[in-house]
Amino acid sequence: MKFPRRTAIIGGFLGAGLLGVGFWFARERDRLGHRRLFHLKPDEIGLNGWVKIARDNSVTVAVPRAEMGQGIQTALAMLVAEEMDARWDQVRVEEPPEHVVYRNVDILVDGLPFSPEEVGTVVEVAQWMAGKLGGVLGVNATGGSTSTRDGWLPMRVAGAVARDLLLRAASRKASVPVSDLTVVDGEVRKLDGTKVATFGDLVDQIEDLAVRPPPPLKKPSTFKLIGKPLPRLDVPAKVAGKATFGIDVRLPGMLYAAVRNAPTFGGEALEFTLKQGKLPKGIEKVLVVPGGIAAIGTSWWKANRFLDEGVEVKWQAGLEPRLDSASLWKRYEGLIADGKPALTRMLGSESKPGQVQILTATYRAPYLAHATMEPMNCTARVGPNGVEVWMPNQSPTLMRLIAARTADVPQESAAVHTTFLGGGFGRRAEVDLVRQAVTCALALRDTPVQVLWSREEDIRHDFYRPMALARWRADIYSSAGMPKLAGVSKRQVGQSPTDQFPARVLGLPPQGQPEGNAVENPPYAFPFYRLEAIVADGSVPVGFWRSVGHSHSAFFDESFVDELAAALKKDPFEFRRELLADKPRHLKVLETVAKEAGWGSPLPAGSGRGIALRASFGSIVAQIAEVAVPDGKTLQVKRVTCAIDCGPVVNPAIVRAQMESGIVYGLSAALYGEITLADGAVEQGNFTDYDAVRLADAPAMSVHLVDGGSSFVGGVGEPGTPPIAPAVANAIFAATGKRLRDLPLRLV
Amino acid sequence: MISLTVNGQARQVDAEPEKPLLWVLREDLNVVGPKFGCGVAACGACTVHVDGAAVRSCSLPLSEAVGKSVVTIEGLGQDGQLHAVQRAWIENQVPQCGYCQPGFIMAAAALLAANARPSDGDIDAVLSNICRCGTYSAIRRAVHRAAAILGGAP
Numbered sequence: 001m002k003f004p005r006r007t008a009i010i011g012g013f014l015g016a017g018l019l020g021v022g023f024w025f026a027r028e029r030d031r032l033g034h035r036r037l038f039h040l041k042p043d044e045i046g047l048n049g050w051v052k053i054a055r056d057n058s059v060t061v062a063v064p065r066a067e068m069g070q071g072i073q074t075a076l077a078m079l080v081a082e083e084m085d086a087r088w089d090q091v092r093v094e095e096p097p098e099h100v101v102y103r104n105v106d107i108l109v110d111g112l113p114f115s116p117e118e119v120g121t122v123v124e125v126a127q128w129m130a131g132k133l134g135g136v137l138g139v140n141a142t143g144g145s146t147s148t149r150d151g152w153l154p155m156r157v158a159g160a161v162a163r164d165l166l167l168r169a170a171s172r173k174a175s176v177p178v179s180d181l182t183v184v185d186g187e188v189r190k191l192d193g194t195k196v197a198t199f200g201d202l203v204d205q206i207e208d209l210a211v212r213p214p215p216p217l218k219k220p221s222t223f224k225l226i227g228k229p230l231p232r233l234d235v236p237a238k239v240a241g242k243a244t245f246g247i248d249v250r251l252p253g254m255l256y257a258a259v260r261n262a263p264t265f266g267g268e269a270l271e272f273t274l275k276q277g278k279l280p281k282g283i284e285k286v287l288v289v290p291g292g293i294a295a296i297g298t299s300w301w302k303a304n305r306f307l308d309e310g311v312e313v314k315w316q317a318g319l320e321p322r323l324d325s326a327s328l329w330k331r332y333e334g335l336i337a338d339g340k341p342a343l344t345r346m347l348g349s350e351s352k353p354g355q356v357q358i359l360t361a362t363y364r365a366p367y368l369a370h371a372t373m374e375p376m377n378c379t380a381r382v383g384p385n386g387v388e389v390w391m392p393n394q395s396p397t398l399m400r401l402i403a404a405r406t407a408d409v410p411q412e413s414a415a416v417h418t419t420f421l422g423g424g425f426g427r428r429a430e431v432d433l434v435r436q437a438v439t440c441a442l443a444l445r446d447t448p449v450q451v452l453w454s455r456e457e458d459i460r461h462d463f464y465r466p467m468a469l470a471r472w473r474a475d476i477y478s479s480a481g482m483p484k485l486a487g488v489s490k491r492q493v494g495q496s497p498t499d500q501f502p503a504r505v506l507g508l509p510p511q512g513q514p515e516g517n518a519v520e521n522p523p524y525a526f527p528f529y530r531l532e533a534i535v536a537d538g539s540v541p542v543g544f545w546r547s548v549g550h551s552h553s554a555f556f557d558e559s560f561v562d563e564l565a566a567a568l569k570k571d572p573f574e575f576r577r578e579l580l581a582d583k584p585r586h587l588k589v590l591e592t593v594a595k596e597a598g599w600g601s602p603l604p605a606g607s608g609r610g611i612a613l614r615a616s617f618g619s620i621v622a623q624i625a626e627v628a629v630p631d632g633k634t635l636q637v638k639r640v641t642c643a644i645d646c647g648p649v650v651n652p653a654i655v656r657a658q659m660e661s662g663i664v665y666g667l668s669a670a671l672y673g674e675i676t677l678a679d680g681a682v683e684q685g686n687f688t689d690y691d692a693v694r695l696a697d698a699p700a701m702s703v704h705l706v707d708g709g710s711s712f713v714g715g716v717g718e719p720g721t722p723p724i725a726p727a728v729a730n731a732i733f734a735a736t737g738k739r740l741r742d743l744p745l746r747l748v
Numbered sequence: 749m750i751s752l753t754v755n756g757q758a759r760q761v762d763a764e765p766e767k768p769l770l771w772v773l774r775e776d777l778n779v780v781g782p783k784f785g786c787g788v789a790a791c792g793a794c795t796v797h798v799d800g801a802a803v804r805s806c807s808l809p810l811s812e813a814v815g816k817s818v819v820t821i822e823g824l825g826q827d828g829q830l831h832a833v834q835r836a837w838i839e840n841q842v843p844q845c846g847y848c849q850p851g852f853i854m855a856a857a858a859l860l861a862a863n864a865r866p867s868d869g870d871i872d873a874v875l876s877n878i879c880r881c882g883t884y885s886a887i888r889r890a891v892h893r894a895a896a897i898l899g900g901a902p
Binding site for chain 2: 068070071231232238239240241243245247248250298299371373374421423424425452455653657660661662667668688692693696
């Protein structure tokens with residue numbers, strides 16, 4: 001098992017005892033849990049914390065991660081089922097209770113905002129982690145494309161331990177030595193194939209058997225389920241209209257709440273008056289909630305309308321009530337010119353050839369909203385036993401913490417139930433909705449209240465992908481009449497979500513460090529590379545938007561690499577190949593996408609291909625976009641070819657679907673996505689002015705899985721997104737000669 | 749009281765005539781398959797059939813559904829069997845988060861009822877719903893497959 005360097009470094013620190021807290025549960029055996037941990041119904045018996053079997057022969061796997069479309073219920077269940085030798089059609093999933101064994105260790109290790117190449121920074125981060133995160137170390141969270149990586153060993157171990165128990169139970173029941181038994185397709189059989197027992201037959205034979213240390217895990221060559229495009233477990237309910245999303249939660253006596261958030265960021269409702277002096281029929285209560293005002297009643301539609309028509313609110317203005325996009329861009333331009341970098345990083349050696357030609361290019365990326373299809377919501381009930389929350393969310397640990405704090409009860413008296421998420425994309429890691437819902441529920445004790453935002457509230461009160469500005473520079477000299485690259489440097493400005501998030505969620509002081517993904521180095525062997533990252537402060541809330549900083553940095557970096565290729569009179573694909581000569585996995589991905597897209601083959605006039613590559617979340621993705629600009633103004637993205645090396649593939653159908661998903665999500669942003677500010681508030685409010693790619697605009701897509709021989713499990717939920725914007729921008733350049741350096745990409 | 753038929757059953761609703769059908773279904777009749785996405789008929793997550801036609805129910809007042817037959821995703825299949833569109837959706841493993849899919853499925857079923865063999869252009873024109881997970885290529889395959897199933901293909 002190879003770990004990337006930064007994981008090894010953190011692991012080393014942990015092992016050295018600098019951060020003993022938390023390390024123990026990184027070991028798979030200690031994440032096995034015990035047999036009564038998982039909820040048990042009368043006909044079921046737990047085999048360990050991750051799996052139980054029932055008399056009806058079903059196998060139920062604990063999936064503590066949020067299903068937001070990425071197929072994680074299916075992928076994680078496959079890990080357990082594989083080592084158990086369960087049959088796929090007997091496998092179910094269930095959400096387990098809150099417990100440390102279910103926490104996501106990889107998201108902590110991978111999500112830290114530090115620079116892997118710098119030892120000094122690693123030390124600082126270790127301290128940061130110890131000092132600031134110690135109290136909540138270990139979170140059940142779904143993000144950073146970490147879930148499969150995190151589950152890869154502990155859940156396979158859980159499956160192997162379960163299989164061992166079943167074999168011993170069958171051995172005793174049938175008086176056959178364990179060595180003569182095996183498990184095939186969800187049955188214990190003799191080696192000659194004779195059936196001995198189904199799993200369901202063994203429910204009563206397990207109780208007194210001790211769990212033994214895990215037997216060796218299967219070799220990948222013997223996998224029967226992992227690597228197969230098995231059907232997703234969540235699809236039948238979703239197609240029948242029976243999947244329960246947060247908005248579908250129905251509880252006895254439940255009321256609905258609509259919210260208006262303060263128009264400017266950081267504002268609050270000070271007081272309100274009812275225009276008619278009293279509440280109309282069907283509205284039970286109007287109250288101030290954190291960040292805004294809520295109306296609670298028997299109909300959400302009515303409560304939402306009442307906020308518009310029946311309530312006058314006095315707002316406290318936010319910190320920058322006059323902020324607008326143009327002045328913010330000016331502020332960022334000032335920071336690019338002379339702002340002090342929070343992070344400076346240099347790779348390679350700087351040379352000073354006499355005569356250089358300087359190539360500079362400045363790129364812009366706007367704020368972006370997540371716009372999950374399911375608008376923000378949370379249902380809460382406060383009763384004598386504490387607080388209970390039903391919520392589509394990406395971090396039950398944080399929701400529980402905030403629910404308990406808001407209700408002023410111990411965490412043990414707070415419970416969170418995670419429903420299906422109608423999209424997450426990072427938005428649902430935030431705790432604003434749980435604060436508002438518990439505040440409403442406190443005002444009407446024992447009555448469940450479902451808070452739901454309108455689409456307008458969702459677009460205007462998001463935690464946005466940061467607006468960012470980058471200035472790239474290359475020094476090019478002439479050698480024997482040929483242009484040669486001396487080195488490149490980039491200054492980049494943007495707010496830092498990893499700085500803001502701990503501050504707003506836990507009240508920790510901001511560290512002034514850039515978000516780690518935004519400052520990952522391009523993989524290319526430049527003779528010299530310098531990065532200066534400047535962290536902008538500001539009141540606009542920024543958060544984790546699918547692929548986080550990769551989403552804009554990939555646009556800056558891969559657009560500039562294309563500009564460099566043109567300046568050096570090289571083909572964009574061949575230029576990248578040269579610079580990746582010492583990175584065989586990247587090279588294979590790049591060469592695969594070029595071959596599959598027919599790079600270099602002729603296209604009609606007005607068409608062009610663009611290539612881009614980005615490694616993110618442990619995976620390497622390259623994409624080639626083919627665009628047509630028939631009249632010089634209208635852009636059509638005709639097809640996108642994608643290659644990914646994500647290490648071991650659990651379910652290839654899901655990997656392909658996630659690549660298509662990442663491409664479409666990134667394409668919506670590249671073509672249409674822009675959140676602008678005026679008078680301290682967001683100007684957009686619905687899909688009418690914050691549009692998304694629809695079927696008619698969606699390109700034909702083909703996805704190619706590349707095996708680069710790595711045993712490190714990469715992510716797939718996010719890595720499909722970063723390359724698409726630069727691939728399209730580079731294709732527009734190829735088609736028209738026009739270089740677009742601002743997102744969204746506009747030809748006119 | 750306002751009367752309408754929902755998934756084959758006669759229902760009586762005590763709600764404001766201007767209340768959108770979506771909220772009548774979700775709040776008054778506990779039919780939660782149709783989803784709230786935008787409230788302005790821009791995304792299609794709330795699509796249901798009203799007298800056989802695909803309608804964005806977030807923007808249809810209850811008064812316009814009086815006496816009509818409303819079918820939601822819950823009532824699309826008949827005799828306990830999934831509709832051909834739903835079968836094709838499973839075969840093609842269309843849904844990701846799944847939130848928009850009831851709307852897409854209802855829109856696709858109405859399209860196929862009117863046009864048994866839609867071209868890609870017909871599909872583009874009618875299925876203007878939004879899916880933020882980007883399941884579009886699977887949706888296109890599934891619509892063609894559903895057309896084939898309805899045409900008698902095994």
